Amino acid sequence: MRFTKMHGLGNSYIYVDVFEETLEEHELPRLARQVADKNKGIGSDGLILVGPSTHEDVKMQVFNADGSEAKNCGNGLRCTAKYAYEHGYVSKERFTIETLGGTMKATVHPDNTGQTVSLVTIDMGAPKFNWRDIPVKGTGKNELVLEAAGSSWQLAPVSMGNPHAVIFVDDVEQAPVEKAGAELETHEAFPEGVNVEFVHMRRSDVMDFRVWERGSGITQACGTGACAAVAAAVAAGKSEKDKEVTVHLPGGDLYITWQSSGNILMTGNAEVICTGDYETRRASV
């Protein structure tokens, strides 16, 4: 299987071009676990398939490192957009990407040659706060208080096509991302699990951010998580619509604006690390 390893701010996935490659649907969770394994595989936060869509310009299918399928991936969308543009699967600079969480609109910003893209903007759609849409057990729209890692946490649940719980803290470096993140990911309040973001607002337009991703654990960045964090900050009165927020993630910065028209725009990098061939007939991991 030919693959390309790409990352957005250090959130890396193995990308397989299913315009070209044929993969069995039922093998995909196992393949994701295999390629993500840093000792026995290639090493990544998961697997992403880039292929044809029946109703959009391209389709992105995302699997976490544990083999679970995700509905959306912000960093994956930017890399998918770069891949689709540079491989000629789209010939325009603005195009649509189908995901399980809905259709996202990509704008690539090519360099002077028009051939290479390293910066991409994605229209990530509108955040949802209704618990049923996320989903969160119970009925509500507001903050949720849960116990994890021996402390009580105030969470703001948000859907960006996938589920997020945003926690505002004084210092993200001191936050128990691994312990509390792992406990909250599988808390019974979240029937489909949740991605957990620890966020500190430095100013209304600058935030620090660390994440525990559902199905992959600690990662260097989470695009949907950063959008959820900005949405939660605006909803809590810590920022404002139409203000570009610089989100400092461990892997670098994202620029995010919740527009008053409703949708969230996310701009950030997309990079190729390497390409190669992977032997798919391997013992399961």
Ligand SMILES: N[C@@H](CCC[C@H](N)C(=O)O)C(=O)O
């Ligand atoms: N890294 C991603 C999100 C990937 C999926 C997530 N772990 C989930 O299960 O919802 C991003 O950049 O958004």
